[in-house]
Amino acid sequence: MQKIRTYGSYFREKYGYRVEKIPLAIGGFTCPNIDGTVAKGGCTFCLNDSFSPNIAKNKDKIFLNLSSKENPIIDSQINQLISQINSNKIEFKKRGIANKYLAYFQAFTNTYAPFDTLKKLYSTALEQKDIIGLSIGTRSDSVEDDVLEYLSELSKTKEVWIEYGIQSIYDETLQRINRGHDAKNIEIAIKKAKDYGLNVCGHLIFGLPGENQEMMLNSAKAAFDWGIDSVKFHPLYVVKNTLLANEYNRGEFTPIELDLYIDTLIKAIEMMPKDIIVQRVTAGIEDETLLAPSWCGKSKNFLMAKIKEELAKAGYAY
Ligand code: SF4
Numbered sequence: 001m002q003k004i005r006t007y008g009s010y011f012r013e014k015y016g017y018r019v020e021k022i023p024l025a026i027g028g029f030t031c032p033n034i035d036g037t038v039a040k041g042g043c044t045f046c047l048n049d050s051f052s053p054n055i056a057k058n059k060d061k062i063f064l065n066l067s068s069k070e071n072p073i074i075d076s077q078i079n080q081l082i083s084q085i086n087s088n089k090i091e092f093k094k095r096g097i098a099n100k101y102l103a104y105f106q107a108f109t110n111t112y113a114p115f116d117t118l119k120k121l122y123s124t125a126l127e128q129k130d131i132i133g134l135s136i137g138t139r140s141d142s143v144e145d146d147v148l149e150y151l152s153e154l155s156k157t158k159e160v161w162i163e164y165g166i167q168s169i170y171d172e173t174l175q176r177i178n179r180g181h182d183a184k185n186i187e188i189a190i191k192k193a194k195d196y197g198l199n200v201c202g203h204l205i206f207g208l209p210g211e212n213q214e215m216m217l218n219s220a221k222a223a224f225d226w227g228i229d230s231v232k233f234h235p236l237y238v239v240k241n242t243l244l245a246n247e248y249n250r251g252e253f254t255p256i257e258l259d260l261y262i263d264t265l266i267k268a269i270e271m272m273p274k275d276i277i278v279q280r281v282t283a284g285i286e287d288e289t290l291l292a293p294s295w296c297g298k299s300k301n302f303l304m305a306k307i308k309e310e311l312a313k314a315g316y317a318y
Contacts, residue, residue, distance in 0.1 A: 004269060004311070004318045007230065007279045019159075020098035021135055022088040025107035026081055026121065028063035028071070032112055032142055035067070038180035044243035045177065045236060047289070066113040073117045078124055085128050102159060103128070104135045111138040115146045122150075126158060133159025135201070140164050140189035141181045152196040161230070162193050163201040169222045170215055173208050178243065183222075190226045201279060202228040206264045207236040207256025209247070213264050220268040224276060232280035233268065235261045237296035240289050248291055255293035262307055266314045281307050281318065 003009075011019035034042040064071040085103060092098040103125035111118060122134055134154070143162070151160050168174055169183040193200050202223045206216045223231065235256055238248045247253040256264075265281060272278075282303050284296035295303070311318050 001312070001317045002315055004316050005275065005277045006318065007277055010277045015100070017099040018097065019100045019102060019132065020092055021102045021104040022085055023104050023106045024081060024084050026077060026105065028066035028073070028077055029108040029110060029112065030065055030067060031109040031139070032067070033139065033178070033180040035065070038141065039178055041178060041243060043177050043179055044247065045239070047239045047242050066117055069114050073120050078120070081121060081124055082128060085125065085131065089130065100130050100132045102133045102135045102161070103131050104137070106137050109139050109142050110136050111143045111147050115144065115150070118147055119150060122154070126154070133161070135161040135163060137163040139181065140186040143189065148193065148196045148198070151198055155197055161199045161201055163203065164189060166202040166219065166223050167205045168208050168211065168215070169219045170211065173211055173215070176209050187226050190228060194227045199229045200227070201230040201232060203232045203234065205234050205236050206261055209253050213260065213267070216264050217267055217271070221271055224272055228276065230277035230279050231272070233265055233278070234280065234283040235293070235296060237284060237293060238291040239285065240291055245291055257293070258295040262310045265307070266311060266316070269311070269316060278318070
């Protein structure tokens with residue numbers, strides 16, 4: 001049985017203790033693909049709340065758009081950051097499952113703000129007790145060189161990751177999901193981040209509209225070849241009140257079946273270099289906002305058990 005390298009095992013090998021990511025949703029961040037800078041409406045599947053529960057919790061707090069130079073970060077945003085870190089640490093400690101943490105800037109585009117704003121947020125997160133590093137979720141078209149330089153400097157003493165949504169290497173797919181950039185843009189961004197010495201995690205989605213298995217696997221192969229250090233595999237699922245929900249309701253989009261998803265996942269893992277860290281093998285949402293496929297609404301335990309069982313049959317332990 002071949003062991004798939006997990007994020008947990010990477011940290012235990014490197015530091016000798018358990019590290020968890022604390023998901024953050026800082027009010028005021030938005031996305032250039034939503035606010036009209038790149039496009040309007042965002043990716044067709046995006047209802048950002050569903051990807052980050054912290055957003056839903058903080059909906060009552062309205063902050064000015066952080067991407068504007070006119071809106072410097074304010075104390076209540078910094079306090080929100082600290083409070084999200086502390087409340088998550090309490091939860092993890094209650095469950096006794098972590099010693100140290102990464103601050104995971106997850107919701108929206110977490111480099112889409114002036115450099116001084118970003119520096120303040122990242123450095124404040126790193127000043128908090130037991131935070132050993134950062135993981136920053138962003139878009140390949142939204143990271144300036146000064147941010148890369150700063151993160152590169154930080155990475156000499158801290159654990160620093162940048163997470164890019166790759167999704168697909170097919171421009172026709174990226175256009176169809178209104179991604180707002182092409183595949184070349186992603187390739188350049190990943191290689192550039194690697195040149196700056198940063199750890200890169202790439203997100204891939206299987207089941208995008210118009211894609212067959214060969215296309216999904218070609219995207220995975222390209223991402224591995226571009227030098228990503230870690231990968232998150234996701235199925236595309238449809239959430240209510242999204243553009244994708246309209247396509248689904250009109251019968252223009254058919255979600256991926258569980259069997260095909262798992263088969264594609266196994267084939268991707270078979271061609272993946274062994275040192276790549278797998279952070280995620282599926283995703284879903286267990287509430288009434290999910291439209292389809294229904295298997296993405298099954299409990300996380302059920303899905304993980306099924307995927308682990310199929311991986312084991314193929315000779316992989318996860
Ligand atoms: S890049 Fe992310 S936040 Fe922006 S529209 Fe797409 S999924 Fe939503």
